[in-house]
Amino acid sequence: MFNSFEDIRKKADSVRNIDLCTLLHHHGCIKDPHDKAKWHTPRGVISVNGRKFMNWTLGTGGGGAIDLVIHLQGVGFKDAVFWLCNNVFLTFVQQTPPKQRLKLPQRDDGKLLQVIRYLKDQRRIPKEQIDTLIESGKLYADFRANAVFVLLGKKKTIVGAELRGTYGTQWRGMAPGSQKNQGCFYVIGASTRKMVLCESAIDAVSCFVLHPEYTAISTSGATANPAWLRNFIRKDCKIHCGFDSDRTGNMLADKMSKLYPSIKRLQPPGHDWNQVLQNYHS
Numbered sequence: 001m002f003n004s005f006e007d008i009r010k011k012a013d014s015v016r017n018i019d020l021c022t023l024l025h026h027h028g029c030i031k032d033p034h035d036k037a038k039w040h041t042p043r044g045v046i047s048v049n050g051r052k053f054m055n056w057t058l059g060t061g062g063g064g065a066i067d068l069v070i071h072l073q074g075v076g077f078k079d080a081v082f083w084l085c086n087n088v089f090l091t092f093v094q095q096t097p098p099k100q101r102l103k104l105p106q107r108d109d110g111k112l113l114q115v116i117r118y119l120k121d122q123r124r125i126p127k128e129q130i131d132t133l134i135e136s137g138k139l140y141a142d143f144r145a146n147a148v149f150v151l152l153g154k155k156k157t158i159v160g161a162e163l164r165g166t167y168g169t170q171w172r173g174m175a176p177g178s179q180k181n182q183g184c185f186y187v188i189g190a191s192t193r194k195m196v197l198c199e200s201a202i203d204a205v206s207c208f209v210l211h212p213e214y215t216a217i218s219t220s221g222a223t224a225n226p227a228w229l230r231n232f233i234r235k236d237c238k239i240h241c242g243f244d245s246d247r248t249g250n251m252l253a254d255k256m257s258k259l260y261p262s263i264k265r266l267q268p269p270g271h272d273w274n275q276v277l278q279n280y281h282s
Contacts, residue, residue: 008081015084018065020048026173027072028162028200028221040222040248042172042199043072057247073171083171086144102177104161105142115141118166123274124281125205133205138185148175149201151220153183162201162220172200174220181227185218195232196242196266197256198273199249206273207242210280214240222248224255233260240266242273 021031024039024046032038032045039046044057053068054061062071069080112134119125133139138150145167151160160178162185165171174180185201187208196214198204204216219226222243232239241256243249245268257263270276 008078011085012066012077012081015081016064016066017051018084020051020053020065020068023065023068024048024072026176028172028174030221030223033225040252041072042221042244042248044248075171100177102158102160102175102179104158104175105144105146105148105163107140107148108143108145109141111141111143111145114145115139115147115166119147119202123202123206124278125202126209129205129209133187138187147202149185149218151178151180151183151185153179157183159183160220162218164200164202178220180220184220184226184228187216189213189215191215192237193235194238194240196240197226197229198242199244200272203242203244203268203273206277207268209277210273216242222252224252225259229260233262239263242266242268244268244272246271 021039024041027041029039029041029046032040037047037049039048044055047054047056052061052063053071055071060071062068065084066077066080069075069083070077073080073083075083116127116130119130120127130139138152140148142148142163147164147166149162149164150158151162153159159182160180161175163173163175185204187205189208189211190213192215194214196207196211196216198207198216198218199222200220201218204218208214208216239260239262241253241263243253253265257265268276270279
């Protein structure tokens with residue numbers, strides 16, 4: 001932690017110039033394929049111009065990495081600086097090389113109970129489903145007690161991981177070097193030919209719990225055209241877009257259906273699938 005105001009100021013100065021586009025990518029946000037300045041985020045459509053950003057969905061903006069973390073995570077200044085220093089400073093200080101090697105978080109089974117409690121008590125995911133994910137190697141705890149959801153590619157090669165904070169400043173991001181175009185997190189349902197695409201691993205697991213007849217897949221952030229989607233289209237799989245019931249989710253679901261008319265919308269009867277699951281158990 002920080003010991004004084006001067007310590008906070010020095011730490012803030014060291015992280016405020018972190019590249020905003022790299023930071024958005026780390027949070028699992030998706031660059032618009034038609035506008036290089038725009039990103040699709042869980043909080044709406046954000047445009048980046050150098051060190052400044054503007055959220056067109058919410059009509060607000062800011063400048064610098066600290067402001068962006070505050071905006072994306074809904075935290076205060078001190079927590080944003082703390083998060084940048086302890087989670088991404090060493091990754092971003094070199095402005096992220098073009099092809100960064102995958103660096104999975106260090107596994108820490110001593111933090112696993114915290115992850116299980118978070119997923120079971122706060123996210124309402126059944127304990128047996130959590131245990132199945134852990135046993136399969138698709139879920140583990142890192143040394144910061146983040147839930148790590150593993151992305152798998154061809155021949156079940158690990159190509160990345162979604163990270164979800166479980167206490168204190170809760171946040172979401174990707175392991176440095178994750179290649180979302182090479183694989184995904186998924187939960188196999190009763191049918192491998194009936195699929196639902198979700199915006200996050202937690203939503204995919206929640207959707208599977210509610211609809212076990214489907215294989216649920218996370219796109220690790222809303223995107224209309226994941227690189228691996230064409231493979232499933234060619235195999236004539238029955239695919240549904242289960243993106244969030246908000247402006248961004250509906251917009252990208254509509255764009256996906258225009259690119260691939262065979263894909264149908266399966267809209268969560270709440271904001272997202274995990275909210276539906278939580279409401280189901282309330």
